[in-house]
Amino acid sequence: MCGRYVCYSQTEDDVEEELGLARGSLEMAAGDVCPTDLAVVLTNGLKINTMPWGLKEKSLIINARAETALEKPTFGDSILRRRCIMPAGAFYEWDKDKNKVTFFRQDESPIYLAGFYQLSDNKDSFVILTTAANESMIKVHDRMPLMIEKDAVRDWLGDTDAAKEMLKAEMPQLKSHREYEQLSLF
Secondary structure, eight states: OOOOEEEOTTHHHHHHHHHTOOTTOSOOOSEEEOTTOEEEEEEGGGEEEEEEBSEESSSEEOEEETTTGGGOTTTHHHHHHOEEEEEESEEEEEOTTOOEEEEEETTOOOEEEEEEEEEETTEEEEEEEEEEOOTTTTTTOSEEEOBOOGGGHHHHHHOHHHHHHHTTOOOOOEEEEESOOOOOOO
């Protein structure tokens, strides 16, 4: 699952450089991005948008399983026609003992979170796709965000056949950092 991610002060510059965007075009605020927050979202043609995180259905939906999203009536059309990318520096997960764990790429370059958007509550809102956790994440959580490699971002956004294949892609091995670890006295 992905319930929070972060953009560092350097994330904006790194994303602009990696994707060939104009300097200062992203205007990403450094800090945590939580469900319902407005966030920078890239759509087809690398158009820069700001949207809230989460679809308001019966309850707030912030994630969708990549393995089954195409089959879901709520998501299928959006994945085919309205894919997006949320640039991030890292994302967080909490282990079974409620310890916060930060995950980031081995080289600490930006993470490109895959998602889709659709009209929700009279405005476009996005959802982050998740997939089964790989060995770098499984000890903390059984799900992780679907991440797109920087050289595949344009294909994710604009090529439906390529995007369908990316839904099944293996995720990169990540580094992690624990803020602290609770120790038991017994």
